[in-house]
Amino acid sequence: MTTKPALQPVIVGAGPAGIRAAQTLAAHGVRPVLIDEAARGGGQIYRRPPAHFKRTPATLYGTEAARATALHGTLDGLHAQIDYQPDSLVWNAQGGLLDVLHGPTQTTRTVPYGQLIVASGATDRVLPVPGWTLPGVYTLGGAQVALKFQGCAIGSRVVLMGTGPLLYLVAYQYAKAGAMVAAVLDTARFADQLAAVPAMLTQPAVFAKGVYYVGWLRAHGVPIHSGIRPVRVLGDGRVAGVVWADGAGREHTLSCDAVGFGYALRSETQLADLLGCRFAWAPMHRAHLPERDAAGRSSVRGVYLAGDGAGILGADAAEWAGELAALALLQDHGTAVDAARMQALQGQLHRLMRFRQGLERAFPFPTDWAAHAPDALVVCRCENITAGDLRACVRETGADEMNRLKALTRVGMGRCQGRSCGVAAAEILAQATGQPVERVGRLRGQAPIKPVPIHLQARQATDAGASA
């Protein structure tokens, strides 16, 4: 064998996973590059408000304040040991180079890597409801970001609907921050939650927190309805209310001036896709995800995956997975690492799987969503494509695969490139063709990962190895 190549790790994503990965590498005397699109590290859950922002971590992160502070502290303490590059979007990857757009200056540069840890996190999983394009409708994550980042609520009388742990968390955070939560509308049934209790008890502390949020909401008079189906958001120019159906099919109307909705999260996988990672259907996540081994190695040599970007497991798991991926990277490079620590982290992640399955049980994906989606429902808001358009395409052309559906209808061809509408379009396609959703395939990834200004100014001083 020839000489060992220089260790040149790059981490994409400064959330819990990326920060722990950076810390672990630094602790082993390696100086990683940490690239993050956000202005300040912390990721989605511990998103940090702008520096001049006055609210305390306790008000911002509630029960998670200590964790948030710890993670932020870790990153702040690492500045001398890592090359931290905030405000930087990785928009392309090819041949050992990342193309990185620096937001504030609108310049692009290339960053070479020998090893890469992808910790790109997640965004909301959206299943639209008629009326969701009205001003005043947000995703649950968006609603939370408004609170954490901008310190404002999305409305004064807010309905939160969908399902997933974030539903109750956001409701709690909103109510706690003084917003009026008109109702929590959960598509999961109470029976689902009961059935999930044994599995959820494998993480008693997390479970207790969930129980606490629900209890707190009830104690403060916030109505919680389970087993519902969102029917439509009402309004003329702006949200005025929601209509939902109860388990017996009876419709109810509730007035409000804002709606937050979502169905748990979906992994951000474009970068893994551009890097050539092999994907496989992951039934628990109801998604095609990049494959990884127990330590986070992808199918591509030198590329590691950690955190929600490779499957939704939550913030604690993201921290463990970030550390583990960094250890695996070091190990693969011949650096001595604490094997027992790796074992322990793998054990922790493994045990979490049962809890994660419990969550799926407690907040199941509403598999009947597509069957109830009316033809007039806008699925893709960039291109204004309705469920009916998609069904007509299936009828008229026999399209039975996502990329074909996209080519023929433009669904997923807008600015979001399917990141928002892809989940819903796949569900509609599966329903219209009578196939299980895993069979309809996944949208192919291409650069750029997010829209990039065409008037790109190539930064002059590119890192070594940059192409002409």
Add this chain to the structure above:
Amino acid sequence: MSSSTPRTIKTDVAIVGGGIVGASAALALRRQGVDVVLLERDLCGSRSSGVNYGGVRRQGRPLSQLPLAQRAHEIWARLPALIGTDGEYQRTGHFKIARSEADMAALEHYAHLSRDFDLGIELISGERLRAQCPWLGGKAVGGSLCVDDGQANPRLVSPAFALAAQRAGAQIFERSPLTRIEHDGRQLFTLHSGTALEVSAPVVLNCAGAWAGAMAEQFGEPVPLRSGHPAMMVTEPLPYFMQWSLGVEGGGIYCRQVARGNLVLGGGSGFWLDGDRARSERSAIASLTVQAVELLPALKHAHFIRTWSGTEGYLPDRQPVLCKSRTTPGLIHGFGFAGAGFQIGPAVGEVLAELARDGHTSTPIDAFSLARFDTPPAPAAGATPTTTTAQAH
């Protein structure tokens, strides 16, 4: 899933490849009442034919392609009647830009050479150009407009050819790769798609695009076919301002704006991922962004939202292979369109149908014979008009 006894079908003509070429051949054959089976490895129109730039242009083609291009031009005019959709085809004009006096002279020369084909080319320069298209950046000194050339949406057009052929009675098998083909030495081919399907036919059309070389080689006709990957880019929708599809003399960039408002740009090349798929090369993306703003200053504040590429077959002279096999009766080739086969595809399909049914065609295709690779190519002395077409659209 698959049974051990394959489904067996006898047919008049078997076609390998469901791109615009194979699918339009299938449609043309059905319109003549000939039985057709088409095998497509993936989905019809999912390769070059469905991912190309969408330029439907005659201008700039080598003179040898103009008879085909003219024939295709007639077919494009009848598109809705023929395939049941207009495929967003519009005769918006194709404007080829000159960035120097020398470029302008080259365009004049081409207009002169092609005058017998009546392309309706109009040369525009100076003041008139500025007045007619204020959105053009300062680099353009003039250009050549072919008013009846245009653009279409390949994602819609190419699958629609296959669908139309199917409606007309062609048996189309998607996700059915040709895995083996034999000839009995006399008059019958047997095509196998795994263990699922067996097709026997006296005539086979090799329309497998960039992957057509294997079959030619198997039948004793090795071809210097290689893959090429034109790089593509699309912007977010912008207010509609540009009707023409633009090319540039000497190549480098081409672009058009679709009715939805997005600009589709092409230029430079991509790289292959796995033999089937390709992406745009980073250097191509960089160069496209620079040239785009130079050509159309209005793009300065736009974002591009996606890049992509495709896999297309190229022969050394950038001319296709369209001919009967010289080793194997019944085998007919139609591939290697070098990044420019979308416009002529429908005519190529008709020509292949004629060759299959009648053994000859009224359209001159001698320039596309495999025979041209028999002898070492003559030294490239005097430049021919083909040098002006070294771009993929």
